[in-house]
Amino acid sequence: MTEPTIFELSSPGRQGVRFPDAKVPEYNIPAQFVRQELPLPEMSELDVVRHFTHISQFNYGVDIGFYPLGSCTMKYNPKINEAGARLPGFAYTHPSQPIETVQGNLALMFGLQEWLKEIGGFSGVSMQAAAGAQGEMVGIKIIAAYHQNNGDPQRVKMLIPDSAHGTNPASSAMSGFEIVKIPTDADGNVDFKAVKAETDETLAGLMITNPNTLGLFEQQVLDVIQVVHDAGGLVYGDGANMNALLGIVRPGDLGIDVMHYNLHKTFSTPHGGGGPGSGPVGVAEKLVDFLPGPIAEIIEEGTDEEAPFYGLVMPEKSIGRVKSFFGQFGIFVRAYNYISMLGAKGLRQAAEYAVLNANYLRVLVKNTYHIPFDRVCMHEFVAEGRWKDASEARALDIAKRLIDYGFHPPTNYFPLIVHEALMIEPTETESKQALDAFADALLKIAEEAHSAPELLTSAPHNTPVGRLDEVKAAKELILKDQSLNK
Ligand SMILES: *Cc1c(COP(=O)(O)O)cnc(C)c1O
Numbered sequence: 404m405t406e407p408t409i410f411e412l413s414s415p416g417r418q419g420v421r422f423p424d425a426k427v428p429e430y431n432i433p434a435q436f437v438r439q440e441l442p443l444p445e446m447s448e449l450d451v452v453r454h455f456t457h458i459s460q461f462n463y464g465v466d467i468g469f470y471p472l473g474s475c476t477m478k479y480n481p482k483i484n485e486a487g488a489r490l491p492g493f494a495y496t497h498p499s500q501p502i503e504t505v506q507g508n509l510a511l512m513f514g515l516q517e518w519l520k521e522i523g524g525f526s527g528v529s530m531q532a533a534a535g536a537q538g539e540m541v542g543i544k545i546i547a548a549y550h551q552n553n554g555d556p557q558r559v560k561m562l563i564p565d566s567a568h569g570t571n572p573a574s575s576a577m578s579g580f581e582i583v584k585i586p587t588d589a590d591g592n593v594d595f596k597a598v599k600a601e602t603d604e605t606l607a608g609l610m611i612t613n614p615n616t617l618g619l620f621e622q623q624v625l626d627v628i629q630v631v632h633d634a635g636g637l638v639y640g641d642g643a644n645m646n647a648l649l650g651i652v653r654p655g656d657l658g659i660d661v662m663h664y665n666l667h668k669t670f671s672t673p674h675g676g677g678g679p680g681s682g683p684v685g686v687a688e689k690l691v692d693f694l695p696g697p698i699a700e701i702i703e704e705g706t707d708e709e710a711p712f713y714g715l716v717m718p719e720k721s722i723g724r725v726k727s728f729f730g731q732f733g734i735f736v737r738a739y740n741y742i743s744m745l746g747a748k749g750l751r752q753a754a755e756y757a758v759l760n761a762n763y764l765r766v767l768v769k770n771t772y773h774i775p776f777d778r779v780c781m782h783e784f785v786a787e788g789r790w791k792d793a794s795e796a797r798a799l800d801i802a803k804r805l806i807d808y809g810f811h812p813p814t815n816y817f818p819l820i821v822h823e824a825l826m827i828e829p830t831e832t833e834s835k836q837a838l839d840a841f842a843d844a845l846l847k848i849a850e851e852a853h854s855a856p857e858l859l860t861s862a863p864h865n866t867p868v869g870r871l872d873e874v875k876a877a878k879e880l881i882l883k884d885q886s887l888n889k
Pocket residue numbers: 474475534535536537568570612616641643644665680681682
């Protein structure tokens with residue numbers, strides 16, 4: 404007899420819940436709506452508690468250890484943010500409640516919009532989008548609406564650097580733009596001459612990520628924005644890397660016309676595994692009327708005795724609604740809490756420590772791991788996970804071996820312009836001890852790659868499951884109790 408797997412704990416007749424007597428009259432549901440068989444596992448409460456607690460321990464999260472997943476800003480989310488989001492007044496509001504009964508929620512949305520405007524240097528913010536990628540699509544549709552409105556429908560060309568996140572070309576393509584790829588120059592900046600060569604009357608705009616996905620501040624960002632503007636184009640800012648800029652640089656001041664924030668990255672709220680995100684979009688004055696809505700606004704100014712009265716409005720030439728109701732409200736509460744606790748000074752400190760931590764780590768490993776664009780980085784850096792004299796090991800093997808050392812791997816194989824890329828983002832919430840321990844692991848793994856490469860190529864060794872076929876695992880994802888399919 405084989406041992407039952409954790410998914411085969413069902414035992415006929417076992418019961419975990421007892422339903423209370425129905426308080427409504429019995430009703431015979433027509434037979435065609437009733438399933439003849441419903442093979443649910445039969446388990447006690449204790450079986451269920453152990454099952455899920457056991458599975459939860461297979462998982463890795465920021466609460467367990469260091470999580471330097473580049474571009475994702477996996478900073479710690481203080482537990483008080485969770486407590487705030489769970490306050491009954493926020494958690495149990497119904498989105499269809501009358502406006503007079505949700506004044507607190509609207510005040511929070513309005514306050515967060517105001518802060519995001521201030522932090523990014525924008526004139527308007529919409530909280531609608533549910534992720535960075537959706538924020539991009541919103542921004543790109545705003546750019547399209549702006550050109551249409553100006554009688555410029557021939558502006559169909561969107562410039563996108565080759566270091567961009569894959570969502571950038573996807574958002575532009577989905578919105579009907581023609582994409583022109585812009586190379587990266589020898590210093591790791593978007594190639595200024597290549598941008599300039601594309602400035603004609605068909606130019607719709609440029610999508611730029613600053614700091615870019617190499618973790619580098621775009622040294623010519625002002626000139627790049629200027630030539631795009633001079634040619635009648637608009638500039639979209641991918642704000643995923645705002646963590647490096649908080650309180651130091653405002654993208655709106657650089658001339659960025661429209662940008663998304665990733666509240667779930669920069670403003671400390673949980674993300675990953677396809678979970679909820681929030682991608683508010685900020686815009687310059689000339690684009691405010693195109694924002695998606697509804698947007699929280701003060702309908703009646705307050706007085707010394709009375710709070711203002713908030714309402715929801717649709718901007719005049721809005722591209723429309725992109726999300727049911729008002730966006731990801733629970734995430735707004737966490738981000739609001741985070742910003743209010745840190746204040747302006749604290750936000751700036753967060754960015755400074757994020758940049759300091761990344762540079763500290765970069766310098767610890769740079770003699771062992773080749774860093775192709777090696778200059779002072781911002782909140783992350785990209786190293787190569789390969790050695791000429793240890794050709795068996797690749798970035799993926801290093802990533803898997805790090806799991807054996809108790810660390811979440813960095814992002815790998817992105818950005819595409821670095822061979823065997825390892826993209827490392829420590830965030831500001833890690834201590835010097837954590838960074839030292841991680842650097843030690845990276846240096847040990849480099850040694851192993853030379854002396855015992857099979858340790859890397861067959862890693863991980865101490866996880867519930869070993870090396871997976873990642874492509875197959877993603878394409879044929881099985882998350883369900885297989886016994887239910889029988
Ligand atoms: C995360 C990220 C995005 C997309 O944001 P999501 O919230 O994951 O949709 C876009 N660009 C960059 C550079 C990112 O890191």
